[in-house]
Amino acid sequence: MIKKDIKIINELGIHARPAGMIANTSARFVCDLKLIKDKMEVNAKSIMGVMTLAAGKGSVITIVAHGTDEVQALEAVSKLFRDKFDEE
């Protein structure tokens, strides 16, 4: 199991579209992927789960990956955050 803290830097936070991108990307991997914020834990493959985090700009999220392709999965999801979810 590996994990990583990441800060949300895009202006609008994780609204519907970024939540969808996280869920879509996560679904490509077989490992378990979880997002944790303020003790709340959700399945990263679930768009609804990700949205219930209500994570705005500046909040910090822990990504936890567990499974065979955990390294690639963690990197792919972190990249979305770093790229600000392609927000213009």
Next chain:
Amino acid sequence: MLIKKGIAASLGIAIGKVHIVKEENILIEQKEISKDKIKAEIKRFKEALDKTRLDLDSIRAKVLNVLGRQHAKLIDAHHMILQDPLITKEVPKLVAARGINAEFALSEILDKAEEEFEKIDDEFFHERKHDLFDVGKKILSNLVNREKVDLKDLQDPVVIVAHNLYPSDTLHIRESNKVLGFCMDLGSKSSHTAIFAQSMGIPAVVGLSDISRQLVSGDTIIVDGEQGMVIISPTPEIIEKYKIRKEELHKQEHFFLRLKGLPATTRDGHKISLLCNVDSADDSGELANIKSEGVGLFRTEFLYMNRDSVPTEEEQVKFYSAVAKAVPHFPVTIRTADIGGDRATQLGIKGLKDERNPFMGFRGIRLFIKYPELLKTQLKAIYKSNTEGNIKIMIPMLSSVDELITVKKIAQDVRTELMEEGFAAKTEPEFGIMIEIPAAAIILDSLLGEIDFVSIGTNDLVQYTLAVDRINQYVSELYEPFHPAVLRLINLVVQTAHKKGKPVSVCGEMASDPYAIPVLVGLGVDILSVPIKMYLRSKYAVRTMNFEKFSALSQRLLGLATAAEIRRTIEEEVK
């Protein structure tokens, strides 16, 4: 005939036939599925998902056509919800584990998701739950295979009655153009559907508890969005009465438009200033459009929202100047930000702990005095924006002389710094305070020497005078602007300020309440500041009242002991 009270969500009156929008997920029965049938049940669920996917595709094509790309994106989000493991994996799991039907399993999963969404404070995310239920509802209707008339296919004008309406329903309503009014079991004044109804100008009453189960399509109903009630199966006499009322309202709307540019003067020639409340710089266009006489309350909190750093002086100047220039010949009263400790923490100010009771806590000028840099930046921006010479400064949440002296000292420092920077102020902005805390009203005589004007924020003044948190469901009924204590405090403020020749404004909700307006004006209030969309209505209330009469009446009201007596007395006069 039956009358039901609800919440007035959108003004106006509608009379017509009921069209019930079925809510497939409120009466889902639990059925047992025997072990050998579970596979078939899950297959049935998967088929419903496939069918929903096709439905969404065809809706998306139509939406793209009719409403454009932005709205089509909403359907894309729905597609993703449809693929959510919460639905594709959890539902079949529950069906297999408990041996229950797919409808019931799905509605249980949705209920659980709703609970999660209910915990979210952020309104934007909170409201996203409707997208989830929109999709859930579509799957359910495919599961039960019920054919349902889409709202966009409505043939005749109808009044929509529903348990709750969803974003996709409102899209269809816009398309159909056949909806006279709405009624809903659920909802509040700020729910998605209410806001939609207001923007479309469709009368709506919400929060009617079980109306969708009491009516059938074809019943006659009157939606009274003025008084927040509906009349089911009205008698011909009542229908006639409402038709006349509707005609009157229609004329009134036109009439209100004619009030643009006319002074806010009572019948007997007493002139007051009627100003607007502004929440963002986007309002500046509308200010000019309704020919507002200026801004009585410019709330600046929006500048501090949705960000993790304090807004810079330059950013602030941009916004203040835009509003000041929109109404160059009229006053623009800027209130320094009334933000709380939670917001300050998000702006990067460290060391603040969560407060037990933030309304009684670290907010408004209290916070700005502790962090004078915040106040200095805002004051500097305000001084620099005053190129038209029409800006005034107003301080929120002030409760003592010490605070006022501290703030004035900081303002003096800012002016000195500006002078050193070579910035010459054109005119000195007037300086005033908000009266929200009863203490400020009671010691006003000691504050007046240092200020040019006062503005009563009735929402907070009522809350602090009566010790009632209006969003606390157990006590919100005790929130009563016509409580004798409130009227007497307002009177005290007016009397004290006028003795020193200082003007008094009112900028809370009371300022646009048609029953409160004549009383406030009667008590001698000089300025009313109201939401932009209430501006012309409020002007009507001023222009139709008689000042002499209400001065006398207001004095009588001050002697009454209960809110009920006060309301009754006003209602008799205002008719």
